[in-house]
Amino acid sequence: TPVQTDWRVNVLIIVFTEMRDKLRKWREDNHRNSEQIVDVGEELINEHASKLGDDIWIIYEQVMIAALDCSRDDLAWTCLQELKRQFPGSQRVKRLAGMRLEALEKYEDASKQYDSILQDDPTNTAARKRKISILKAQGKSAEAIRELNEYLEQFVGDQEAWHELSELYINEHDYGKAAFCLEELMMTNPHNHLYCEQYAEVKYTQGGLENLELSRKYFAQALKLNNRNMRALFGLYMSASHIAASPKVNATVKKANVKYATWATNQINRAYQVSYARCLL
Amino acid sequence: MSIKLTTQAYCKMLLHAAKYPHCAVNGLLVAEKQKEKKKDSHSTPILCVDCIPLFHGTLALAPMLEVALTLIDTWCKENKYVIAGYYQANERTKDFRPNQFAEKVGARIAENFSEAAMIMVDSTRFTMGCYEPILAIYDHHENKWKCRDCNADCFEDWCEAQKITSALLEGRSYESLIDFDNHLDDLRNDWTNPEINKSVLHLC
Numbered sequence: 001t002p003v004q005t006d007w008r009v010n011v012l013i014i015v016f017t018e019m020r021d022k023l024r025k026w027r028e029d030n031h032r033n034s035e036q037i038v039d040v041g042e043e044l045i046n047e048h049a050s051k052l053g054d055d056i057w058i059i060y061e062q063v064m065i066a067a068l069d070c071s072r073d074d075l076a077w078t079c080l081q082e083l084k085r086q087f088p089g090s091q092r093v094k095r096l097a098g099m100r101l102e103a104l105e106k107y108e109d110a111s112k113q114y115d116s117i118l119q120d121d122p123t124n125t126a127a128r129k130r131k132i133s134i135l136k137a138q139g140k141s142a143e144a145i146r147e148l149n150e151y152l153e154q155f156v157g158d159q160e161a162w163h164e165l166s167e168l169y170i171n172e173h174d175y176g177k178a179a180f181c182l183e184e185l186m187m188t189n190p191h192n193h194l195y196c197e198q199y200a201e202v203k204y205t206q207g208g209l210e211n212l213e214l215s216r217k218y219f220a221q222a223l224k225l226n227n228r229n230m231r232a233l234f235g236l237y238m239s240a241s242h243i244a245a246s247p248k249v250n251a252t253v254k255k256a257n258v259k260y261a262t263w264a265t266n267q268i269n270r271a272y273q274v275s276y277a278r279c280l281l
Numbered sequence: 282m283s284i285k286l287t288t289q290a291y292c293k294m295l296l297h298a299a300k301y302p303h304c305a306v307n308g309l310l311v312a313e314k315q316k317e318k319k320k321d322s323h324s325t326p327i328l329c330v331d332c333i334p335l336f337h338g339t340l341a342l343a344p345m346l347e348v349a350l351t352l353i354d355t356w357c358k359e360n361k362y363v364i365a366g367y368y369q370a371n372e373r374t375k376d377f378r379p380n381q382f383a384e385k386v387g388a389r390i391a392e393n394f395s396e397a398a399m400i401m402v403d404s405t406r407f408t409m410g411c412y413e414p415i416l417a418i419y420d421h422h423e424n425k426w427k428c429r430d431c432n433a434d435c436f437e438d439w440c441e442a443q444k445i446t447s448a449l450l451e452g453r454s455y456e457s458l459i460d461f462d463n464h465l466d467d468l469r470n471d472w473t474n475p476e477i478n479k480s481v482l483h484l485c
Binding site for chain 1: 302303339341342343344345347348351352355356373375376381382453465466467468469471
C-alpha cells in the first residue's frame with residue numbers, strides 16, 4: 001500500500017543523508033577516524049552512489065585515503081580507478097596514486113610519482129609535502145626537517161607545514177626550534193588558543209626560570225582566548241607552582257605566583273564540579 | 282626482579298595502541314603496593330594489575346605528563362597502588378626501540394619504585410589474533426635499561442590475556458578507550474576506563 005512504501009523510502013533517505021553529512025563533517029574537521037570513514041563511505045558508495053551527485057568525487061578521495069589507513073587496498077584501488085576515469089591526467093589524482101604506493105611501502109615508486117608531478121608543476125605543494133612524509137615514514141628525521149625548512153623558505157604561509165615542523169623538532173628534543181615554529185604560528189593566528197598553549201608547553205619543557213615565566217604567561221594567554229582549555233589551566237597551575245617554589249625568586253614574585261596557582265586550583269576544582277567528575281588535585 | 286601483567290593491564294595497553302595506529306602512545310602501569318619487603322622478595326614478581334593510558338601524538342612535552350603523574354599518584358595512594366611501569370608505542374611501526382624520552386620517564390618512575398619496568402610495544406607483530414605477546418620489557422640495572430625476553434611467563438594468565446584482548450580488538454572496544462588526553466579534552470572522560478574493565482571481567 002502507498003503509505004507503507006513512503007515510510008520505507010523516507011527511512012532510507014534519512015539514513016543516506018545522515019551518512020553523507022557525517023562524511024562531510026569528518027572532512028571539514030580533518031578527522032582521521034579512518035575505520036568509521038571506511039564503514040560509512042563504503043556503504044554510501046556501494047548503495048547510494050546515484051544520489052550523491054558531484055559530491056561523489058570528493059567522497060571517493062576521502063574514502064580512498066581512509067582505506068589506505070585501514071590496509072583496504074581493494075577499496076582504495078576501486079576509488080582510485082573511478083577518480084582516474086573521471087579526471088584523466090589530474091595532478092590531484094596522481095598524488096592519490098602516489099599515496100597508495102606509500103601505503104604499500106613502495107617509497108621509490110611513490111617518490112617518482114611525485115617527481116613527475118613536480119616536473120609539470122614545480123609549485124605543487126602537495127607533492128613536495130608527500131615527499132617529506134616519505135622521509136618521515138622512513139625514519140629520516142634530519143632529512144625531513146631539512147627539506148621542510150627549505151619548503152617553508154618558499155611557502156612561508158603554510159601553517160600545516162609550520163606545525164608539522166614544530167612536531168618534528170619536539171620529537172628530536174630541539175625545543176628552541178620548535179618554539180620558533182610555534183611563534184610563527186602565533187604571529188599569523190593570534191586568536192588561536194591551541195598554538196598559545198602548545199608554545200607554553202614547549203617553553204615549560206625547555207626549563208629554567210625565564211622559560212617557566214614565559215610559559216605561565218602563554219598558558220594565561222591561552223586561557224584568555226579560551227577559558228575552557230584545561231591544558232592551559234593545568235599548565236598555569238604547574239608553572240606558577242614551580243616558580244613560587246624556586247629559590248631564585250624574590251618574595252614579591254613568589255607571592256604573585258602563589259596567587260596565580262591558587263586561582264588556578266580553584267578554577268580546576270570548579271571545572272571538575274561542573275563536569276560531575278572527581279577532582280584529584 | 283621481574284614484573285608480570287594481568288589481562289586487564291595488557292588488554293588496555295593494546296587497545297590504546299589500536300585506537301591510535303597512526304600515533305605514538307604511552308601510559309603507565311600500576312601494581313598493588315606491597316606491605317613489607319620480605320627477605321627473599323627478589324623471587325616474587327611484581328604484578329601489574331592495571332594500565333593507565335596517557336597520551337597519543339606528541340609525547341615529548343613535560344607539563345601534561347607532570348599533571349598526569351600528580352593526579353595518578355593521588356589515585357594510586359587511594360587505591361593502594363604504586364606506579365610500577367611505563368609503556369610506549371612509537372609512531373613508526375618498525376621503530377620499537379626505547380628512545381630518550383621513554384628512558385627519561387622510566388628513570389623518573391624508577392626513582393620512586395626501584396623495580397620499575399619500561400615496556401615498548403612492538404607494532405610489527407600486532408595482530409587481531411594476538412597469538413604472541415608483542416612487548417619488549419626493560420629492567421633498570423645500574424642506570425642502564427636491559428631488555429628481557431617477553432613470553433607467556435610475563436603474564437598472570439597468557440591464554441586468558443590472548444583470548445580476551447583478541448575478543449575486545451575484534452569488537453572494536455578501543456573506540457571507547459579513554460586516555461589522559463581524552464580526559465583533558467573533556468573532564469567527563471574517565472581514564473580509569475570502568476566500562477572496559479567490566480568487559481574484561483565479563484569475558485574472564
